[in-house]
Amino acid sequence: MDTIGEGKTIPVEASARHVHLSEEHIEKLFGKDHEMSRKKELSQPGQFQYEERVTLIGPKGVLKGVAILGPARNNTQVEISKTDARTLGINPPVRESGKLNGSRDIYIATEKAVVEAKESVIIAKRHIHMTPEDSERFGLNDKQLVSVRVKGDRSVIFEDVVVRVNSKYKLSMHIDFDEANASGYKDGVIGEIVS
Template identity: 55%
Template sequence: MQLKEPGIVVGVSNRHVHLSQEDLERLFGKGYKLTPTKDLGQPGQFACDERVDLVGPKGTIENVRILGPVRKNSQVEISRTDSFKLGINAPVRDSGDVQGTPGIKIKGPNGEIELAKGVIIAKRHIHMLPSQAEHYGVKDKDLVSVYCDKEGRRLIFQDVLVRVSEKYALEFHVDTDEANAALLNNGDYVKIVEKF
């Protein structure tokens, strides 16, 4: 097995919500603006002070963090484990690909909304700049394999989506279920597998 250098930093993505400005105002009040609390690994992205409750057919998950900035369309990203608690059969999708996905009720302090679609389990992926894609020998939308070298839980993630843009920073994103399976934490490093 050959591994491409250098390693890529891991970003573990917990359940979260992206909101449109319209939905944000329905949940928090007219003219409401998000309150950034922490910058995320991708430029311009941030975790917010604001939290909401997700209400599914079988259960509720409270205090789910909103990520900013606001988007054109609202979207909810959960893990497979979360889907069991909520009673929602969320598909694995790339962010933004919500056609044919289930909806959910979201409760905020000033109201609630019912999304007709938008609940996904995010496809594991790597963000990178065009120069980094050239270095690794990949292009946007390629699928690669990623090796995780944590003793006792070494594994290879296959079908990892490559996302290339001048707006990105180099980072491997997995959800909490995937991270737990490989004993991965924020700030760990993984490597793209060239051949195996």
């Protein structure tokens, strides 16, 4: 197997549906003095999952037990797959994280409260996290689009994968569960940049 950099291979991670809540929404959903409980650290430095879960409520359906990732953000962001969107009865745009203008609304609920999160729902555009050193080694630039062959049981080439470069990142490609299922994803799968 090629080493990372030489063969332009990248670890691939499947990202399940999740929400990033604002401080305002955390307070409304869990109470003013509620201390959120960390469950586990995520692969990207400084990112983690909370023990607490929420329910997403759309015009046609609900999704229960949805993970909350931290730390809190300025604006609540909900990341789901196209399959999830059909279950909920909404049609969110495919976007990079943080680009929420014109995205879809959703109700988010706990046992204590319900909030309407305006312009919060996206289908996350598949992307690669890289450090500046990674981008130099790979010969790629921030926001560049590449094609990646994901070498699962059903190897597939994903086009229009956006490269995201930041010194706080750790090298990995993120795909959603629809994309993971299409490629026969298993833990430890790698991707190879092909163009």
